[in-house]
Amino acid sequence: MHxxxxxxxxxxxxxxxxxxxxxxxxxxxxxxxxGFKQNSFPIxxxxxxxxxxxxxxxxxxxIGQVCIAKxxxxxxLKLRVAMFERLQDASLKLYRQQNASTLGxxxxxxxxxxAQMLVGSCMSxxxxxxxxxxxxxxxxxxxxxxxxxxxxxxxxVGFLMKAMSKRLYGLTRQNQAATDELAYVVEESALxxxxxxxxxxxxxxxxxxxxxxxxxxxxxxKMAVASxxxxxLTQLFAAIALSAVISVALFQSQDSNMTxxxxxxxVTAMLMLVNPIKHLSEIAGPITRGLAALERGLELIENTPxxxxxxxxxxxxxxxxxxENLGVRYQEDHPWALREIHLEVLPGETxxxxxxxxxxxxxxxxxxxxxxxxxxxxxKLDGVSVRDWYLPDLRRQFAMVSQNVVVLNDSLAVNxxxxxxxxxxxxxxxxxxxxxxxxxxxxxxxxxxxxGHNASSMSGGQRQRLAIAxxxxxxxxxxxxxxxxxxxxxESERMVQEALLRLQQGKTTLIIAHRLSxxxxxDRIVVMDxxxxxxxxxxxxxxxxxxxxxxxFKLKSVGHAQAPVDQH
Numbered sequence: 001m002h003x004x005x006x007x008x009x010x011x012x013x014x015x016x017x018x019x020x021x022x023x024x025x026x027x028x029x030x031x032x033x034x035g036f037k038q039n040s041f042p043i044x045x046x047x048x049x050x051x052x053x054x055x056x057x058x059x060x061x062x063i064g065q066v067c068i069a070k071x072x073x074x075x076x077l078k079l080r081v082a083m084f085e086r087l088q089d090a091s092l093k094l095y096r097q098q099n100a101s102t103l104g105x106x107x108x109x110x111x112x113x114x115a116q117m118l119v120g121s122c123m124s125x126x127x128x129x130x131x132x133x134x135x136x137x138x139x140x141x142x143x144x145x146x147x148x149x150x151x152x153x154x155x156x157v158g159f160l161m162k163a164m165s166k167r168l169y170g171l172t173r174q175n176q177a178a179t180d181e182l183a184y185v186v187e188e189s190a191l192x193x194x195x196x197x198x199x200x201x202x203x204x205x206x207x208x209x210x211x212x213x214x215x216x217x218x219x220x221x222k223m224a225v226a227s228x229x230x231x232x233l234t235q236l237f238a239a240i241a242l243s244a245v246i247s248v249a250l251f252q253s254q255d256s257n258m259t260x261x262x263x264x265x266x267v268t269a270m271l272m273l274v275n276p277i278k279h280l281s282e283i284a285g286p287i288t289r290g291l292a293a294l295e296r297g298l299e300l301i302e303n304t305p306x307x308x309x310x311x312x313x314x315x316x317x318x319x320x321x322x323x324e325n326l327g328v329r330y331q332e333d334h335p336w337a338l339r340e341i342h343l344e345v346l347p348g349e350t351x352x353x354x355x356x357x358x359x360x361x362x363x364x365x366x367x368x369x370x371x372x373x374x375x376x377x378x379x380k381l382d383g384v385s386v387r388d389w390y391l392p393d394l395r396r397q398f399a400m401v402s403q404n405v406v407v408l409n410d411s412l413a414v415n416x417x418x419x420x421x422x423x424x425x426x427x428x429x430x431x432x433x434x435x436x437x438x439x440x441x442x443x444x445x446x447x448x449x450x451x452g453h454n455a456s457s458m459s460g461g462q463r464q465r466l467a468i469a470x471x472x473x474x475x476x477x478x479x480x481x482x483x484x485x486x487x488x489x490x491e492s493e494r495m496v497q498e499a500l501l502r503l504q505q506g507k508t509t510l511i512i513a514h515r516l517s518x519x520x521x522x523d524r525i526v527v528m529d530x531x532x533x534x535x536x537x538x539x540x541x542x543x544x545x546x547x548x549x550x551x552x553f554k555l556k557s558v559g560h561a562q563a564p565v566d567q568h
Contacts, residue, residue, distance in 0.1 A: 003070075003071045003074050003075060006067040006068070006070045006071035006074075007067070007071050009063065009064070009067045010063075010064045010065075010067035010068045010071065010123065011064075011126065013060040013061070013063045013064030013067070014060075014064050014123065014126055014127040014130065015130060016056065016057070016060040017057055017060050017061050017064065017127060017130075017131070018127055018130030018131040018133070018134050019130075019134055020053060020056060020057040020060075021131045021134055021135055021272060022134045022135050022137070022138035022269060022272075023053050024053070024268070024272070025138065025265040025266075025268040025269040025272065026138065026265065027046075027049055027050065027053070028261065028264055028265045028268055029261040029262055029264070029265035030261065031046060031261070032260055032261035032264050032265075064123075068119060068120075068123055071119075072115055072116065072119045075115065075119075076111065076112060076115045079111055079115070079294075079297060080107060080108075080111060082301055083106075083107050083111070083297055083300055083301055084107060086300060086301050086304055086306075087103065087107070087300075089306050089307055090304045090305070090306065090307070091304065091305045091306065091307055092307070092371060092372075093305075094304050099184050099187070100187065102180045102183070102184065103300075105179070105180060105183055106296050106297060106300060107297070107300075110176070110293040110294075110296055110297065111293065111294060111296075111297040113289075113290075113293055114289070114290045114291070114292070114293025114294040114296075114297070115290070115293075115294060116290075117286040117287070117289055117290030117293070118286070118287060118290030118291060118293075118294060119290075120286065121283050121286040121287045121290060122287070124279055124283055125280065125283055125287075128275075128276035128277075128279045128280050128283075129276075129280070131276045132273065132276045132277065132280070135269050135270075135272055135273050135276075136273070138269050139266060139269050139270060142262060142265060142266045142269070143262075143266055145248070149241055149244045149245050149248065152241065156237050164226055164227075164229070164230050167226050168223060168226050168227065168288040168289070169288040169291070169292060171219060171222050171223045171226065172223065172288055172289045172292040172293075173292050174219050175216065175219045175220065175223060176292060176293070176296065178212065178215050178216040178219055179216060181212050182209065182212045182213060182216055185205065185208050185209050185212060186209070188205070189205050189209075234277055235274070238273070238274050238277060241270075242270065242271070245266075245267070245270055246267070307370070307391060309370075309387075309389060309390050309391035309394065310385075310387055310388035310389050310390060311388070311390060312384050312388045312389050312390060312393075313389075313390045313393045314382065314389075314393055314397075315393070315396075316397075316477055317381055317382050317397040317477050317478065318347045318382050318477070319345075319346075319347040319348065319382075319397075319477045319478050319507060319508030320344075320345070320346060320347050320380075320381070320382050320383065320508075321343075321344070321345040321368065321379075321380070321381055321478070321508065322343070322344045322345075322378075322379070322380040322383075323341040323342060323343040323344075323364070323367075323377070323379055324342065324377050324378045324379070324380065325340060325341070325342060325376070325377040325378075326338060326340075326341040326342075326367070326374050326376065326377035326378065326379055327339045327340065327341070327374065327375050327376040327377055328360075328363055328367070328372060328373075328374050328375055328531075329375045335531075336375075336531050337360055337363050337531050338360045338363055338364060338374075338531045338532075339531050339532055340532060341364065341377070341532075341533060342533070343526065343533060343536075345508055345510070346508075347508055348505075348506050348507060348508060349508060349509075349523045349524065350504055350508075350509040350511065350521070350522045350523045350524075351509070351510055351511070351522060351523065351524050351525075351526060352510075352511040352512075352513055352518075352519035352522040352524070352525045352526065353365065353510060353511065353512050353513075353526050353528060354513060354514075354519060354525060354526070354527055354528070354549070354552065355527055355528035355529055356529065358530075359528040359529050359530060359531065360528050360530075360531040360532075361512045361528055362482060362512060363531075364528070365400075365480050365482065365510050365512055367379055367386070368381070368386065368398060368478070368480065368510075369394065369395045369398050369400070370386060370387075370391065370394065370395075381394070381397070396476065397476055397477055397478050398476050398478050398479075398480055399470070399471035399472075399474040399475075399476040399478070399479050399480070400471065400479075400480040400481075400482070401464075401467045401468055401470075401471045401479075401480070401481050401482060402467070402480075402482040402483075403482055403483050405463040405464060405466065405467040407451055407458070407463060407466065409450065409451075409452060410450060410451070411447065411448050411449060411450055411451070412427075412431075412440070412443065412446075412447045412448070412449055412451055412466075413427045413447040413448060415451060415466060415470065416430055416431065416447070416466070416469050416470055416473050417470075417473055418470055418473075418474075419474075420473070420474075422447070424447065426473060427447050427469075427473065428440075428447065429472075430469040430470075430472040430473045431447070431469050433469070433472055434465040434466070434468040434469035434472060435465055436462065436465050436466065436469060439458075439462055468500070476507075477507055477508065478507065478508045478509070478510075479500075479504065479507055479508070479509040479510070480509075480510050480512070481500070481509065481510070481511045481512065481513075481518075482512040483512060483513055483514055483515075483518075497518075501521075519539070520539045521539075522538070522539070523538065524536060524537065524538055525537060525538065525539060525542055525549060527542070527547075527548045527549050527552075529548065534547075534548055535547055535548050535549055537549075
């Protein structure tokens with residue numbers, strides 16, 4: 001059933017349910033006025049009318065709720081898909097501004113809770129409003145003077161709902177922010193459990209969690225107080241109206257022709273107003289909570305800018321890279337991460353980037369797939385500015401092996417062929433080349449084995465080699481190796497280095513390294529310090545120069561020596 005058809009069907013069924021409400025007191029009047037008289041009407045008509053009425057009402061309620069559930073779930077699926085698609089092409093600033101737990105909570109839980117609350121409340125609002133109108137119409141038909149007293153109840157409830165809705169909306173937004181902060185503490189504790197236990201920081205995390213939990217508790221109690229006050233106040237208004245109606249009806253009965261059945265029918269219809277009025281008074285909380293939850297999802301779709309690429313397309317780049325007077329600064333008041341970078345890498349050339357931590361090596365490499373954007377100058381691939389490349393085509397040119405390996409909760413084959421259709425023979429070759437053959441043979445289902453959430457069952461070395469297998473599989477013309485062999489033992493490193501050397505034939509390769517064993521064979525070595533290039537040359541020429549690289553070589557570790565200040 002298409003959503004528009006489902007909504008129309010649901011609204012029609014709710015209309016039937018609402019119209020059926022005043023039929024109960026309408027049947028009561030002839031029953032009391034004529035039913036106790038001899039042979040006034042056949043007795044079988046009473047149960048037949050009641051059973052028929054409630055059958056129609058119950059069937060309409062069932063069909064309406066099923067249609068609402070169908071339309072809601074279809075709409076929820078579309079909203080989630082739209083949100084997830086926006087995450088896939090969102091500007092990378094989003095991931096620096098929001099943490100993973102907040103995004104996950106918004107996309108999975110909040111939109112579902114918000115959609116269910118909002119749709120259920122709106123349907124209740126529609127049904128109870130129609131029921132209220134139908135009952136008031138019947139009351140006016142019976143006795144318009146008494147109905148005026150009942151009518152005074154509606155604006156009182158409306159004013160109450162408006163005041164409480166505003167209060168609840170503000171509290172709901174605060175509650176969402178507090179929930180996000182609490183979830184983030186849990187995420188931190190789960191992801192960094194080793195570091196937390198190593199430094200005995202459990203008590204610190206526990207205090208943070210308890211403090212945020214108390215804040216959430218206070219906000220929840222404020223919401224509970226605001227919500228709980230609506231119903232008793234509404235019932236008090238209803239009791240006042242009922243007392244007034246009964247008093248006026250007794251006065252009217254002394255000098256009018258109001259029958260017992262008419263009076264009982266009126267009071268019954270009036271008492272039936274209490275339920276829809278009560279529901280309408282309670283509806284402010286769910287609607288405000290639902291709106292606040294859905295707003296976050298819609299804000300994600302509408303206010304998150306997309307990544308912007310160019311129109312230049314190429315299936316396979318030659319691998320000619322040029323940094324032209326390039327500078328990177330993340331914010332105006334922050335120091336430059338890179339400054340005055342002039343560097344050219346020729347197709348098929350292997351260039352190593354070395355320097356102390358924070359010198360800008362990773363930033364320089366991350367510029368290529370547009371994970372970082374530059375502030376001044378230009379960066380070109382095959383003579384075309386990287387900003388002018390069509391983003392999917394641009395990123396197709398790079399295979400990256402970094403120190404942080406992300407593994408999807410899917411099969412080993414899918415993780416190796418990430419983004420492509422797995423080819424069994426090719427996957428096996430890449431795993432063997434990355435020295436994962438023994439690990440593969442230990443798996444019960446081979447390459448079809450699901451490696452689990454972030455491959456927690458794999459060792460650090462195995463995860464690193466899986467990333468290398470992924471790079472081998474992609475066969476991109478440009479390789480970015482960020483300490484690609486850091487987690488391997490000597491024998492594994494030797495085998496992987498051989499595989500990488502074979503892979504690098506005819507490809508442009510950037511190596512970000514902290515160990516000299518990985519860069520001595522590079523065509524050129526670029527030494528960086530404080531975001532600038534201070535030395536460029538091959539291993540032998542840089543040693544002969546006796547500068548920053550020579551000092552690092554003497555310590556046998558690039559990351560443990562501070563580069564001297566460039567004298568030029």
